[in-house]
Amino acid sequence: MLLPQFSQDHVPNTSSATHTRLAPFSQQVKRAAKMPGTIQHSVVTEVPGPQSKAAANKLDSFFDSRAVHFVVDYEKSSGNFIVDVDGNRYLDVYSQIASIPVGYNNPALISAAQSSEMVSALVNRPAIGNFPSSDWHDILKDGLLRVAPMGLNHIFTAQSGSEANELAFKASFMLYRRKERGVGVEWSDEEIASCLNNAKPGSPELAVLSFTNSFHGRGFGSLSTTRSKAVHKLNIPSFKWPQGPFPSLKYPLDSYVEENAAEERRCLAEVERLITTWHCPVVALIVEPIQSEGGDNHASSAFFQGVRELTQKHGVVMIVDEVQTGFGATGTFWAHQHWNLTSPPDIVTFSKKAQTAGYFFGDRMLIPDKAYRQFNTWIGDPARVVLSKAVIGEILDKRLVEQCARVGDILYAELEKLAQKYPEYIQNLRGKGYGTYLSFDTKDSAALVATLKRRGVNIGTCGIRTVRLRPMLIFEEKHGEFLFPTQHAT
Amino acid sequence: MLLPQFSQDHVPNTSSATHTRLAPFSQQVKRAAKMPGTIQHSVVTEVPGPQSKAAANKLDSFFDSRAVHFVVDYEKSSGNFIVDVDGNRYLDVYSQIASIPVGYNNPALISAAQSSEMVSALVNRPAIGNFPSSDWHDILKDGLLRVAPMGLNHIFTAQSGSEANELAFKASFMLYRRKERGVGVEWSDEEIASCLNNAKPGSPELAVLSFTNSFHGRGFGSLSTTRSKAVHKLNIPSFKWPQGPFPSLKYPLDSYVEENAAEERRCLAEVERLITTWHCPVVALIVEPIQSEGGDNHASSAFFQGVRELTQKHGVVMIVDEVQTGFGATGTFWAHQHWNLTSPPDIVTFSKKAQTAGYFFGDRMLIPDKAYRQFNTWIGDPARVVLSKAVIGEILDKRLVEQCARVGDILYAELEKLAQKYPEYIQNLRGKGYGTYLSFDTKDSAALVATLKRRGVNIGTCGIRTVRLRPMLIFEEKHGEFLFPTQHAT
Numbered sequence: 015m016l017l018p019q020f021s022q023d024h025v026p027n028t029s030s031a032t033h034t035r036l037a038p039f040s041q042q043v044k045r046a047a048k049m050p051g052t053i054q055h056s057v058v059t060e061v062p063g064p065q066s067k068a069a070a071n072k073l074d075s076f077f078d079s080r081a082v083h084f085v086v087d088y089e090k091s092s093g094n095f096i097v098d099v100d101g102n103r104y105l106d107v108y109s110q111i112a113s114i115p116v117g118y119n120n121p122a123l124i125s126a127a128q129s130s131e132m133v134s135a136l137v138n139r140p141a142i143g144n145f146p147s148s149d150w151h152d153i154l155k156d157g158l159l160r161v162a163p164m165g166l167n168h169i170f171t172a173q174s175g176s177e178a179n180e181l182a183f184k185a186s187f188m189l190y191r192r193k194e195r196g197v198g199v200e201w202s203d204e205e206i207a208s209c210l211n212n213a214k215p216g217s218p219e220l221a222v223l224s225f226t227n228s229f230h231g232r233g234f235g236s237l238s239t240t241r242s243k244a245v246h247k248l249n250i251p252s253f254k255w256p257q258g259p260f261p262s263l264k265y266p267l268d269s270y271v272e273e274n275a276a277e278e279r280r281c282l283a284e285v286e287r288l289i290t291t292w293h294c295p296v297v298a299l300i301v302e303p304i305q306s307e308g309g310d311n312h313a314s315s316a317f318f319q320g321v322r323e324l325t326q327k328h329g330v331v332m333i334v335d336e337v338q339t340g341f342g343a344t345g346t347f348w349a350h351q352h353w354n355l356t357s358p359p360d361i362v363t364f365s366k367k368a369q370t371a372g373y374f375f376g377d378r379m380l381i382p383d384k385a386y387r388q389f390n391t392w393i394g395d396p397a398r399v400v401l402s403k404a405v406i407g408e409i410l411d412k413r414l415v416e417q418c419a420r421v422g423d424i425l426y427a428e429l430e431k432l433a434q435k436y437p438e439y440i441q442n443l444r445g446k447g448y449g450t451y452l453s454f455d456t457k458d459s460a461a462l463v464a465t466l467k468r469r470g471v472n473i474g475t476c477g478i479r480t481v482r483l484r485p486m487l488i489f490e491e492k493h494g495e496f497l498f499p500t501q502h503a504t
Numbered sequence: 505m506l507l508p509q510f511s512q513d514h515v516p517n518t519s520s521a522t523h524t525r526l527a528p529f530s531q532q533v534k535r536a537a538k539m540p541g542t543i544q545h546s547v548v549t550e551v552p553g554p555q556s557k558a559a560a561n562k563l564d565s566f567f568d569s570r571a572v573h574f575v576v577d578y579e580k581s582s583g584n585f586i587v588d589v590d591g592n593r594y595l596d597v598y599s600q601i602a603s604i605p606v607g608y609n610n611p612a613l614i615s616a617a618q619s620s621e622m623v624s625a626l627v628n629r630p631a632i633g634n635f636p637s638s639d640w641h642d643i644l645k646d647g648l649l650r651v652a653p654m655g656l657n658h659i660f661t662a663q664s665g666s667e668a669n670e671l672a673f674k675a676s677f678m679l680y681r682r683k684e685r686g687v688g689v690e691w692s693d694e695e696i697a698s699c700l701n702n703a704k705p706g707s708p709e710l711a712v713l714s715f716t717n718s719f720h721g722r723g724f725g726s727l728s729t730t731r732s733k734a735v736h737k738l739n740i741p742s743f744k745w746p747q748g749p750f751p752s753l754k755y756p757l758d759s760y761v762e763e764n765a766a767e768e769r770r771c772l773a774e775v776e777r778l779i780t781t782w783h784c785p786v787v788a789l790i791v792e793p794i795q796s797e798g799g800d801n802h803a804s805s806a807f808f809q810g811v812r813e814l815t816q817k818h819g820v821v822m823i824v825d826e827v828q829t830g831f832g833a834t835g836t837f838w839a840h841q842h843w844n845l846t847s848p849p850d851i852v853t854f855s856k857k858a859q860t861a862g863y864f865f866g867d868r869m870l871i872p873d874k875a876y877r878q879f880n881t882w883i884g885d886p887a888r889v890v891l892s893k894a895v896i897g898e899i900l901d902k903r904l905v906e907q908c909a910r911v912g913d914i915l916y917a918e919l920e921k922l923a924q925k926y927p928e929y930i931q932n933l934r935g936k937g938y939g940t941y942l943s944f945d946t947k948d949s950a951a952l953v954a955t956l957k958r959r960g961v962n963i964g965t966c967g968i969r970t971v972r973l974r975p976m977l978i979f980e981e982k983h984g985e986f987l988f989p990t991q992h993a994t
Contacts, residue, residue, distance in 0.1 A: 073641045076649060076658050080875035081633045088628040088637050089620075099638050110631040111881045123627040128618070130579075132626070136891055137613040138578040139859060141600040143571045147578050148589050151563045159566060168566050173663040174882065180723055184740055191739040206734040212742035216734065220741050232880050233670055234743070235724030244696040244706065245876050249681040250674055251710050251743060252702040253724070366881065369629060385570035386735050390722050391601045391856065392664065397887060401626055 055095065055105050055470030055496055063100030083472075091118035094486055094493055096472055104472040105496045111474065112306070112338050112484035113366035116408045120488075126404035135396040142171070142393040143386075153396065157403030158372070160410065161341075163348050165358030166374035168381070171394025175337035175365035176231025179300065181388060182361045182373045183235050186298035186331040187220050188382045197383075219294040221253070223285065223330070225260035227308030227477070230300055230335050239300055242308040242477075256292050258285040260305060261313045265442040278317040282324065289328050298331040299324075303349035304445075306338040309477020310453035312444055315353040322355050331380075333373075334359040341367035342409055342487050345419030345449030352448070367487070369405055370398035414487040415449075421491055422449035425483070428494060429454065450489055453482040471497060544986055545585065545595050545960030553590025573962075581608035584976055584983055586962055594962040595986045601964065602796070602828050602974040603856035606898045610978075616894035625886040632661070632883040633876075643886065647893030648862070650900065651831075653838050655848030656864035658871070661884030665827030665855035666721025669790065671878060672851045672863050673725050676788035676821040677710050678872045687873075709784040711743070713775065713820070715750035717798030717967070720790055720825055729790055732798040732967075746782050748775040750795060751803045755932040768807040772814060779818050788821040789814075793839035794935075796828040799967020800943035802934055805843040812845050821870075823863075824849040831857035832899055832977050835909030835939030842938070857977070859895055860888035904977040905939075911981055912939035915973070918984060919944065940979055943972040961987060 062070070062084040069085040090097040094117060096106040106114070116123065126132060131149065140147055147153075158169055170185075172178040195201075202215075209216025224230060224239035231240060238253040240246055259281045264270035289296045301321060305311040325332040339349035341364070346352055350359060358376060365371035372394060382388050409415060426446050433440035438457065445452035456462050459475040466473050476482045485493070552560070552574040559575040580587040584607060586596040596604070606613065616622060621639065630637055637643075648659055660675075662668040685691075692705075699706025714720060714729035721727065722736060728743040730736055749771045754760035779786045791811060795801040815822040829839035831854070836842055840849060848866060855861035862884060872878050899905060916936050923930035928947065935942035946952050949965040956963050966972045975983070 069638060069641065070636075073636060077641075077644060078633075078658075078660070078871050078875070078878070079636070081879060082636060083634045085640075086630065086635045086637055088624045088630070091628065096635070110629065110635060113629065113631065113881055118628050119624075120627060124623055127623045127626040133614055133617045134578045134609075136617040136622070136887070137610060138581065138608050139600065139603065140576065140578070141603065143568075144573045145576045145586070145600060146560075146563060146569070146572060147576055148559060150567075150575075151559065154567060168568075170568070173885075174667070174880065176880065177664070177667070177723070183724075184722075187741065188739045201734065201738060205738060209734050209737040209739075209742075210731050211747060212728055212737075212744055216738055217740065217742045220739075232674075233667070233723045233725065234673075234728070238702060238724070241700050244691065244699050245874060247699040247702075248691060248695060248706055248877070249678045249699075249710075250707065251677065252699075252707040253741060253743075254702055257701060381568050384735060385568070387738070388568070389571060390664065390666065391603055395663075395885070395888070397626070398885070 055103050057102040057104070057468055057470045059100045059102060061102065061464070061467045063098065063102060065099040069099055083467075088118065093117040093119075094489055102470075104467065104470050105493060106472045107483050107485040107489070107497065108472050108474040109484050109486050111366070112343070113369075114486050115341060115367035115369065115405045116414065117486050117488045120408065122408050123401060123404050126401055129400070132397060132400050135400050139392065140396065141391050142396065143389050147396065150396065153399055153403060157399060157406055158368070158370075161347055161406055162374050163350070163358060163362045166362055166376045168375050168378070169372055170375075170388060171370065171372040171399060172365075173392070173394055173398075174231070174371050175335070175363065176233045176236040178337070178363040178365055178371045178373050179230045179239070179333070179335060180233050180235040182300070182331075182333045182363055183222050183298060185361065185373075185375070185380045185382070185388060186222070186333070187218075188387060189331065189380055190220060190295065190297040191218065192379070192383055220297045221255040221292055221294050223256045223258055223288060223292075223296050223299045225258050225301055225305070227260055227305050227311055228300070228302060229305070229307035230302075231337075242305075254293075256288040256296060258288055258299075260308075260311055261317055263312060265444060267446075274314070275316070278313060278320070282317065282320040285321070286324050286328075289324065289330060296328075296330055298333055300333040300335055302335045303339045303352070304344070304448065304451060306482070307476050309480045310444060310451075310482050311477075312448075318350070318353040319355060322353075322357065322359065325360075326357065331361060332359045333361045333363065335363050337363060337365040337371075339451065340364045341405075342415040342418050343367070343449050343484070344451045345415065345422055345447070347409075347415050349448070349451075367405070368402050370394060370402045409487060412488075417490070418449035418487055421489060421494070422452065423447075424491055425450060425494055425497075426452055445483075450483060450485050453480050455479050456481055545593050547592040547594070547958055547960045549590045549592060551592065551954070551957045553588065553592060555589040559589055573957075578608065583607040583609075584979055592960075594957065594960050595983060596962045597973050597975040597979070597987065598962050598964040599974050599976050601856070602833070603859075604976050605831060605857035605859065605895045606904065607976050607978045610898065612898050613891060613894050616891055619890070622887060622890050625890050629882065630886065631881050632886065633879050637886065640886065643889055643893060647889060647896055648858070648860075651837055651896055652864050653840070653848060653852045656852055656866045658865050658868070659862055660865075660878065661860065661862040661889060662855075663882070663884055663888075664721070664861050665825070665853065666723045666726040668827070668853040668855055668861045668863050669720045669729070669823070669825060670723050670725040672790070672821075672823045672853055673712050673788060675851065675863075675865070675870045675872070675878060676712070676823070677708075678877060679821065679870055680710060680785065680787040681708065682869070682873055710787045711745040711782055711784050713746045713748055713778060713782075713786050713789045715748050715791060715795070717750055717795050717801055718790070718792060719795070719797035720792075721827075732795075744783075746778040746786060748778055748789075750798075750801055751807055753802060755934060757936075764804070765806070768803060768810070772807065772810040775811070776814050776818075779814065779820060786818075786820055788823055790823040790825055792825045793829045793842070794834070794938065794941060796972070797966050799970045800934060800941075800972050801967075802938075808840070808843040809845060812843075812847065812849070815850075816847065821851060822849045823851045823853065825853050827853060827855040827861075829941065830854045831895075832905040832908050833857070833939050833974070834941045835905065835912055835937070837899075837905050839938070839941075857895065858892050860884060860892045899977060902978075907980070908939035908977055911979060911984070912942065913937075914981055915940060915984055915987075916942055935973075940973060940975050943970050945969050946971055
């Protein structure tokens with residue numbers, strides 16, 4: 015699809031490969047053909063291969079392995095390429111469910127992993143809220159705070175996107191009741207006694223609104239806001255919280271301007287109706303900039319501006335879940351930067367490519383009235399926060415956000431050509447202007463993904479019939495060549 | 505309190521201290537007196553000291569620091585001793601809320617932290633369920649599975665005690681509905697559609713029973729089972745799940761044999777009444793072997809045997825929350841080993857000293873009917889699981905569980921003497937036979953803990969007026985000397 019641009023960095027960063035690097039191009043290709051594992055991608059067995067199958071079966075004796083795609087040799091994996099235990103080497107545009115930021119065995123991350131700061135964070139794991147390390151301030155300041163979304167200058171660290179979202183909900187609930195009670199007014203005896211019994215008024219009925227097809231995690235609170243698939247939710251008790259409609263846009267966008275605008279207005283009206291008529295106060299609203307697990311569903315900036323207006327009008331905390339969209343892939347560091355909001359969201363949650371998790375916020379009223387209310391033993395993992403600092407360093411130093419924007423535009427254009435050529439395989443192409451965060455519908459996404467795996471591309475699905483691209487931030491123009499070999503659709 | 509047994513390992517493991525080690529005993533003491541930081545414990549400022557206060561204030565500009573006790577120099581901390589940024593050195597029997605297993609800067613853990621296995625786990629963080637590493641099987645087998653509770657040969661990894669408990673609840677709910685639906689019977693369309701809307705029958709009303717004063721975490725599901733303090737629960741919506749009475753025993757146990765047995769019978773009867781009469785099915789019961797955050801409340805083995813009988817009789821999944829009690833401190837690796845159950849609990853959850861988290865189980869029916877139901881992106885953190893392997897190696901190699909049993913017995917005997925001497929300071933001493941997992945009530949626990957901090961002992965409270973000992977597993981007889989200097993009560 016793109017012009018072939020073979021180059022050094024298709025060769026993994028191992029000592030034997032280092033020699034290869036020095037060889038002239040023609041020799042490289044020749045040698046690579048003879049040496050499995052050193053060419054750009056090469057699948058020599060069925061997928062998963064016999065070694066992967068054997069390893070997964072062995073693991074399954076004590077660890078559920080039914081979802082294993084293949085078992086990985088991470089030592090041999092490098093940059094954009096993942097190598098399995100059968101020696102198959104894939105261009106990885108799934109990236110551990112969108113969570114590898116800057117490539118396998120990234121040298122800067124290895125360096126961070128070997129630092130004395132990391133060793134101490136690992137072996138002396140603190141209860142950060144009680145006994146923070148002397149360097150905790152700087153680890154945050156030189157890391158996560160460098161990328162704090164505009165207007166959000168406070169942070170709470172966590173360990174997963176689910177946890178981050180639930181902490182954001184808790185902050186919202188505590189804020190709501192604090193305002194309702196009156197700032198500075200003490201808790202009543204009735205509140206104190208009733209909350210221990212999970213009863214009102216101490217444990218009130220308050221709600222978080224989320225959208226159809228959203229995914230916000232799998233804890234009991236976050237799962238109550240997840241609406242993507244039954245496999246996530248079936249049999250699990252949930253809070254009776256409202257579900258607003260997320261716009262269902264038609265593609266190509268240019269051809270459906272009016273209809274899509276009307277659809278977004280309809281959704282906004284329904285969200286406002288739910289906020290104002292739900293049987294209990296709707297305290298927070300959570301939304302993904304691009305609904306990822308739910309099928310890579312987009313909405314316009316105008317829609318999100320409308321959401322911001324509604325939440326401000328009704329005093330609802332607006333939580334933007336950037337667990338999957340954050341950290342650069344959309345061509346801006348945070349996807350919500352695309353919206354040009356007149357005031358920032360109240361809370362932005364993150365995880366995945368950050369290699370840690372947590373939430374940013376601006377309003378100090380979101381800090382609860384007393385200590386120990388938003389608290390837990392570890393409050394995140396400083397080892398992972400140290401790593402995130404290195405990730406952020408790489409992203410900013412190497413201008414990887416700008417790279418994603420640039421490469422994404424080219425990729426989109428190429429995919430658009432393919433879509434015209436093979437309309438039965440590529441429909442509803444989306445993500446234009448959103449970096450490499452691209453996706454399309456296809457008639458049988460599982461089959462297409464299986465085919466691509468056999469051809470050396472590790473790629474994932476989402477929603478019902480969507481194939482999503484989630485390359486790492488180090489994905490370059492030249493890697494596009496290997497993404498969709500034109501023969502795939504034949 | 506114990507006879508002074510000054511010894512080498514009161515000296516921190518730094519290069520300057522290494523020289524000190526070689527000096528004869530009298531010289532050591534003399535030198536130590538002149539060199540702050542090398543003596544066993546030494547508090548030279550108020551607590552927190554000026555440097556701690558300044559550091560916490562600085563941190564507070566973007567990270568809530570109201571719960572900070574003091575800011576720590578982890579590089580200088582070693583073994584049982586923690587050093588703050590003011591140069592104060594404390595014997596640490598709080599251990600990061602009971603979560604440091606084998607001492608600060610433990611050499612075996614440092615070695616694990618520097619291993620290539622760790623570096624890869626850090627920089628190539630996998631979505632373990634999809635793309636496990638080739639060594640994931642062995643990391644588990646040579647680590648966590650070595651200490652799997654008897655009868656529980658499966659594991660699911662997680663990142664916190666809260667998460668582990670919620671995963672256990674989800675497994676229980678899925679099991680219940682699977683049995684109710686009939687094994688092998690497919691999900692109905694109605695179930696699939698309704699669960700996405702948080703409605704019945706897909707999202708059923710099912711309950712988890714927990715006990716008064718319990719603490720099981722802070723997620724929306726785990727918090728619904730936490731009953732310890734209002735500060736944890738106030739303003740947060742919760743599930744309407746039942747709360748059984750946990751026995752309120754009288755001390756000394758010898759003097760109240762009949763009354764305590766009657767109290768436990770009363771509690772068991774009430775638990776059975778709740779299970780059989782609650783407005784929805786009680787699917788699981790969760791219990792701590794010793795209620796830790798709730799005040800170090802104990803019950804007899806007979807009580808827990810009764811709980812096991814009740815749960816089996818009524819088909820309720822019994823979840824033993826060993827997040828704080830697990831990993832040796834009670835003188836057995838798992839506290840529930842004290843109970844001599846005739847059949848193992850269904851699920852045992854762990855975290856804290858494990859340095860990772862998760863749950864063990866035995867019944868394969870607790871693995872859901874389909875893949876991706878019990879799932880999330882990371883499914884724990886292999887870096888932390890690698891570290892847990894080293895922790896387990898240390899515990900088993902150095903027979904630290906046996907050591908806890910032995911040292912705990914001596915500590916208990918000494919505390920008993922102190923209790924007789926200072927009954928106004930030490931009441932309801934408990935934990936006899938439970939290793940170093942000791943505690944007592946006192947009239948003003950915050951004041952006593954503050955006094956002890958100023959005298960060089962970092963110790964914690966729980967419940968309303970309880971002081972709890974949570975030394976690391978490497979706490980030895982000789983450290984007892986420094987625990988309660990006899991002048992503390994004067």
